[in-house]
Amino acid sequence: MSLVDIVAIEGYIQTTYMAVYPDKLLLLDSGCRCDVDKILAYITDNLKRPVEQLKTVMVTHMHPDHAGGAKLLQQKTGCQIVTAMSEKPWYHGILGRISHLNDLGLTYYVASRQGKSMTNVWYHPILKADITVQDGDRVPNFDDWIVLETPGHTDRDLSLWHPQSKQAYTADLILIIKNRFVSPYLITLPDAYRASLDKVKALQPDTLLLAHDKRVKLSDKDFEKLIERAPNEPRKTTLQNGFKLMLAQVKFARKRVDTP
Numbered sequence: 001m002s003l004v005d006i007v008a009i010e011g012y013i014q015t016t017y018m019a020v021y022p023d024k025l026l027l028l029d030s031g032c033r034c035d036v037d038k039i040l041a042y043i044t045d046n047l048k049r050p051v052e053q054l055k056t057v058m059v060t061h062m063h064p065d066h067a068g069g070a071k072l073l074q075q076k077t078g079c080q081i082v083t084a085m086s087e088k089p090w091y092h093g094i095l096g097r098i099s100h101l102n103d104l105g106l107t108y109y110v111a112s113r114q115g116k117s118m119t120n121v122w123y124h125p126i127l128k129a130d131i132t133v134q135d136g137d138r139v140p141n142f143d144d145w146i147v148l149e150t151p152g153h154t155d156r157d158l159s160l161w162h163p164q165s166k167q168a169y170t171a172d173l174i175l176i177i178k179n180r181f182v183s184p185y186l187i188t189l190p191d192a193y194r195a196s197l198d199k200v201k202a203l204q205p206d207t208l209l210l211a212h213d214k215r216v217k218l219s220d221k222d223f224e225k226l227i228e229r230a231p232n233e234p235r236k237t238t239l240q241n242g243f244k245l246m247l248a249q250v251k252f253a254r255k256r257v258d259t260p
Helices: 033-046 070-077 093-113 190-203 220-229 239-258
Strands: 005-010 015-020 025-028 054-058 080-084 131-133 142-149 158-162 167-169 175-177 180-182 207-209
Touching: 005 033, 015 033, 033 070, 054 070, 070 080, 142 190, 158 190, 180 220, 190 220
Parallel strands: 025 054, 054 080, 080 131, 167 207
Antiparallel strands: 005 015, 015 025, 142 158, 158 167, 175 180
């Protein structure tokens, strides 16, 4: 069955894309935990479909706005969860659990900057996938989509390429800030990040689906500028910065409660 459409669902701090087919649905990342009801309502109210038509949820990386809703979606629809193949979970060990708390704090910080109120974004830091994939694999149940390994933001980021429509979902690989294409703040592997940009550029996509903005087209020059401006050293959220973000969000939440 051919792809009918790719719809955008506005989530807590990100845009979640759903590939629509005549008899099945593919979710390109799960959004935050708090986005699950909105995603399911879109299926039933907008598409007039049963939620069980959601067959596969891809998780491109483990941050809250990309993986947070996956397990709950599986519980409600029976869908398969698909992630990158990796030896260890992203949030493994004590430092991993601290990083998970930092990323939850960063989610609240971004939400507060967007004028959003506090809500439940908690999810378990260890996600058990039904299927793991690697570069060049076809997406399970949707073999017209090809998996691309595009690390840099984390060590296991995935992008998804649909050659027939020349569209690529690149998750957090590219952001737009003040009408300018930029790299995400968190870059764990700078050299791999540049190589990932080169990989997507070589596909010559007509459209990129960005998780934190919209559908865009990048020229070769845009890609070259991104690669040139990418950081040379890793940029990570430290424990101190994470606690600062969470403290700022708590103050923000109290202020909203105290305001008549």
